[in-house]
Amino acid sequence: MNMRLLWMMVMVSCAAGTAAQAHHSLSGVFDTTKSFEIDGLVSRVDWMNPHVYVYVDGKGANGKPMTYRLESLPVAMMRKAGLSKTSLLGDGKPVKVHAYPARAGTPDLGYMLTIKFADGREIQFSKIPGAESVTPK
């Protein structure tokens, strides 16, 4: 049984902090009805508010190298989940990412939904469109 696949994310979160919050809708920037996959290497993490950004060196639709800039949760939410810049950088081995695409069509921009590391560790930040809660087998 793959326990990592048993999660159902019911809420899409955007900017939040320990204190003041303000939210623009994710759907204002990203197409939250779709997702795409990236295989690549995490090359950089911007540990900042209102959103942490993870950069993944992968390939574009044309097969050429592309660095994806992936928006994610604010720092406070990462910290509450026990996550740090180090844990997002991983071990330098390939990762697989699911992300919402940008509505503006910017090919290298996305909103990170999940990231799976080579050691099997997975972090799920938000719901993958169309995904349902998986029942234990």
Place this chain on the structure above:
Amino acid sequence: MNTRICAALLVLGVCMAAVAADAPPATPRTADGRPDFNGVWDNGGGIDFLNPQKLPDGSVCVTGCAPAAAAGAPAAAAPAGARPPPDRPRYKPELAAKVADLDAKQVKFDPVLRCQPPGVPRIGPPDKIVQTARELVFLYEDVSGPFFRIVPLVSGVVRVDDSPSYLGDATGHWEGDTLVVETANFNDLTWLADNGAFHTEALKVTERLTRRGNQMDYSAVVQDPGALAEPWQMRPRRMTLMDKEMAEPAPCVDQDLHLMQDDSHHTNPR
């Protein structure tokens, strides 16, 4: 001694021990006898709805996790709480349209979305308090960045700049074991809460902090005769003393507002 009396005393002793075990820890005090507010505090708001789960293999579920038992994870904390209903001030009737307009256009006008200071009481309770007999210093890790407030407990303190400011000029005094912080001299560049809750420079905020054991009750009352129809008491918070030191707050650098394709936004819980 009579056996029945011994049994009764034993039961009484067990009961007293149980009561003592349930009692909150005593509130520590400083050398001058005041409640000790020093420490790092979970400020009891903002992201309390989050209930992240960690699985044995190091995987992490940040929000909306499936029930832990079904996922085979270790026993989880209580399920994520429902978001409370919005907590908003009541404005003068003639200003209702302005609030509604700012609310509708908050993606364009909310200062916090642009990493500007959140103001008071929107910033909420402090994340760390440093206390002396003469002053308290409130430290904040906010989504807009790091902030601090200095709360003098003595009169006659003169600041190097008396300009109206984002977090105002605070003064404090003790009412019994409650710290009362009165703040004024605000600019009008912040909001009281989300969703268009603007204020004027007439804003005055009174916060009360009362430590009970390892918890602190926090409340804030807002008065703004220039905008509000009546004083507004923000939903009270309960802070909890933490056993970890505060980390360096992350800087706030907006990178995506220019990519917004419309004005859509969330309804916020506070």
